[in-house]
Amino acid sequence: xxxxxxxxxxxxxxxxxxxxxxxxxxxxxxxxxxxxxxxxxxxxxxxxxxxxxxxxxxxxxxxxxxxxxxxxxxxxxxxxxxxxxxxxxxxxxxxxxxxxxxxxxxxxxxxxxxxxxxxxxxxxxxxxxxxxxxxxxxxxxxxxxxxxxxxxxxxxxxxxxxxxxxxxxxxxxxxxxxxxxxxxxxxxxxxxxxxxxxxxxxxxxxxxxxxxxxxxxxxxxxxxxxxxxxxxxxxxxxxxxxxxxxxxxxxxx
Amino acid sequence: xxxxxxxxxxxxxxxxxxxxxxxxxxxxxxxxxxxxxxxxxxxxxxxxxxxxxxxxxxxxxxxxxxxxxxxxxxxxxxxxxxxxxxxxxxxxxxxxxxxxxxxxxxxxxxxxxxxxxxxxxxxxxxxxxxxxxxxxxxxxxxxxxxxxxxxxxxxxxxxxxxxxxxxxxxxxxxxxxxx
Numbered sequence: 288x289x290x291x292x293x294x295x296x297x298x299x300x301x302x303x304x305x306x307x308x309x310x311x312x313x314x315x316x317x318x319x320x321x322x323x324x325x326x327x328x329x330x331x332x333x334x335x336x337x338x339x340x341x342x343x344x345x346x347x348x349x350x351x352x353x354x355x356x357x358x359x360x361x362x363x364x365x366x367x368x369x370x371x372x373x374x375x376x377x378x379x380x381x382x383x384x385x386x387x388x389x390x391x392x393x394x395x396x397x398x399x400x401x402x403x404x405x406x407x408x409x410x411x412x413x414x415x416x417x418x419x420x421x422x423x424x425x426x427x428x429x430x431x432x433x434x435x436x437x438x439x440x441x442x443x444x445x446x447x448x449x450x451x452x453x454x455x456x457x458x459x460x461x462x463x464x465x466x467x468x469x470x471x472x473x474x475x476x477x478x479x480x481x482x483x484x485x486x487x488x489x490x491x492x493x494x495x496x497x498x499x500x501x502x503x504x505x506x507x508x509x510x511x512x513x514x515x516x517x518x519x520x521x522x523x524x525x526x527x528x529x530x531x532x533x534x535x536x537x538x539x540x
Numbered sequence: 541x542x543x544x545x546x547x548x549x550x551x552x553x554x555x556x557x558x559x560x561x562x563x564x565x566x567x568x569x570x571x572x573x574x575x576x577x578x579x580x581x582x583x584x585x586x587x588x589x590x591x592x593x594x595x596x597x598x599x600x601x602x603x604x605x606x607x608x609x610x611x612x613x614x615x616x617x618x619x620x621x622x623x624x625x626x627x628x629x630x631x632x633x634x635x636x637x638x639x640x641x642x643x644x645x646x647x648x649x650x651x652x653x654x655x656x657x658x659x660x661x662x663x664x665x666x667x668x669x670x671x672x673x674x675x676x677x678x679x680x681x682x683x684x685x686x687x688x689x690x691x692x693x694x695x696x697x698x699x700x701x702x703x704x705x706x707x708x709x710x711x712x713x714x715x716x717x718x719x
Contacts, residue, residue, distance in 0.1 A: 298688040302662060304669045333691055336644035337663040341559035347572050435576060455569055 292316050292323065301330040348432040398495070402482070405461040405497045408440050408451045424450065424464075426520040430512035434505070436460060460498045460509065467493035474514040478503040485510035489517040546588060549595055556665040560600060563660030564607045566649050574610070578603040597675050600665060604657070604675070611653075647697035655690035662687055 292313060299305050300313045317324045418438045420428055431438070431452060440451025446466035453459055467488050476485040483506040485496040494517065496510050542550070550557075557578070561571040581602050589595045648656065661667045661675060662683075669687075673680040 293688075294692065295684050295688040298691055299669070299684050302669065302687065304684070329695075330691060332641075333644050333694060334663050336641035337648055337659055337694075338666075339641065340645050340648060340660070340664055341555070341562040341571075344558065344562055344568060344571075346554050346558040347575055435572065455572055 294326075297323070297327055298330060301327060301334055347435060401461070401463050401484075401495055401497055404449055404463070405459075405499075408442075408449070408461060409459045409499070420450075421448075426516050427462075427513060430509065430516055434509050434512070436509070458498070458501060458505075460496060460501070460506075462513070463495040463497075465493045465495070467491055471518070474510065476507060476510055478506050485514075487514050487517070492517070542583065542588065545592075546595060549592060550582065550599070553596060553599060553665075557599060557603060559664040560603060560660050561607075563648070563656050563664055564604070564653070574603060574607055577606050581606070593671065596667075597671060600661065600667075601675055643698050644694065647694055647700075650697050651690065651693055654686075655693050658683065658686045659690045659694070 296305065296309065296313060300310060305313065313323075313327075317327055416439065418441050420431075420438055421441070427450075434454065436452040436454040436458065438450060439453040440449070442449045448464040450462045450464070451459065452462065468491075471489055474485060474487040477483060478485075481500050483498050483501055483503065485494075485506070487494050494513070496506075496513065498506055558571065558575050561575040561578070562568065565571040565574055578599075582599060585602075589598045648659070651659070658672065658676070661672045662669070667675065669680050669683045673683045676683070678686075
């Protein structure tokens with residue numbers, strides 16, 4: 288650094304990037320020159336303010352998991368594609384289907400009461416806050432975090448629980464959990480727009496998932512992920528990558 | 541694949557990563573998308589740097605490259621590459637400014653992309669000039685002058701914002717009202 292102390296040097300001083308000898312020179316200048324002292328003080332204030340630029344924003348959660356040996360990326364793409372394909376074709380895929388074949392269900396079989404509750408919730412969800420998942424449903428967290436869906440609505444009536452999830456791009460998903468007779472029912476889905484729904488049964492619980500105008504791939508991937516986790520209660524790494532990818536797909540509701 | 545050391549670094553850096561995304565994108569929804577997409581690339585990467593510093597640089601470079609790809613796809617890359625306004629900023633700009641955090645952050649949002657990029661890496665993400673020079677593939681001296689110019693530009697933006705919101709110090713007299 289020459290005799291002249293430039294603005295570049297003052298900024299580097301504030302960033303702790305000057306060599307000790309040069310930093311000493313700037314320090315001396317600060318003590319003897321009020322204008323330089325004020326300039327350095329302002330630069331430090333600006334640096335401090337910029338450093339907190341995103342402090343108020345909540346960081347989206349990304350579930351990390353223990354690695355396995357499988358090529359996750361390929362498996363994820365495959366799972367997402369299969370989730371949609373099996374529904375559209377009414378086929379079953381062994382890796383996703385551990386107890387019963389998934390099948391497509393005919394449109395219009397959704398219970399009107401669920402649809403009405405979903406529409407009622409979405410109509411009022413502008414003033415919603417985030418909830419923590421209840422203890423009984425924490426197994427949903429990896430799927431919902433990967434899908435960038437947050438629990439913003441929770442209501443229960445008798446044995447029925449209504450969980451409302453909100454995501455970017457105006458996505459809203461209702462998940463109804465009801466009491467069911469024991470047994471495992473395979474995943475059934477209708478992903479034809481404008482109303483998508485999926486249902487399955489795990490033990491004594493029945494699940495009904497509803498959305499409007501959601502990208503079919505996204506809906507199918509979330510439903511498949513929830514269906515798997517409701518049985519295993521542990522996330523599948525490939526499925527999580529598929530969910531992350533599908534999370535960028537839009538909703539129009 | 542990510543081992544536990546890499547995962548620990550990501551967990552430690554996630555606020556900085558998201559802060560960087562916010563700085564680049566300005567609006568939160570786009571920042572969430574960029575962050576999500578970057579994490580997707582990281583989780584599915586086949587080759588990952590072993591060295592922690594290199595890994596940190598690699599993480600942010602993935603995000604930055606995605607952001608630049610997005611600008612390119614939207615036909616807004618010339619906006620990023622335009623250095624004209626960067627070279628015309630006088631040093632010591634905005635010296636008579638009263639600095640407060642809110643004003644700085646509002647002004648930061650309106651900075652040209654190149655200024656936001658370098659200031660975010662140094663101030664939000666905490667990279668040294670040396671690390672930033674590796675990340676941006678430019679000499680360390682260039683980083684030093686870019687940071688200086690970016691802060692000068694920030695000070696100018698703050699002055700502009702201050703001018704826009706400034707209220708008259710004195711009430712107009714009754715006689716002058718309506719003229």
